Amino acid sequence: MKQQESFYQKVLQVVQKIPPGKVTTYGAIARYLGSGRGARMVGWVLNTQKGNRQIPAHRVVNRKGMLTGKMHFDGSNLMQELLESEGVEVVDNRVDLKKYFWEPGL
DNA sequence: GGAGTGACACGGA
């Protein structure tokens, strides 16, 4: 825990840098950090910070663009409301990654 | 130190 530059901290940094109206995937973040297949860790990190509203976890979706974190966010459609408020069209708890996908570190 | 956990990604059907 002495290394503040650990995977845990980096995930939070990247998520906070996601611009409004854009979304990214867990795999993209994990791959950007060098974990590649550690996409599950990204979700785990947000799970510990889900109570932290400073983390726009609603902008992070899975490979299918589904708002998987919605169920962990608060159980309501708040996650979708936030995305729509930023201009991201959400359909059936899913977003169009082809239009709103954002690459970490961009 | 060891085992369990997790908001996923990939391959195959």
Place this chain on the structure above:
DNA sequence: GTCCGTGCCACTC
């Protein structure tokens, strides 16, 4: 394109 099962990595208890 979607659903099912398997594998990964880093962190917590």
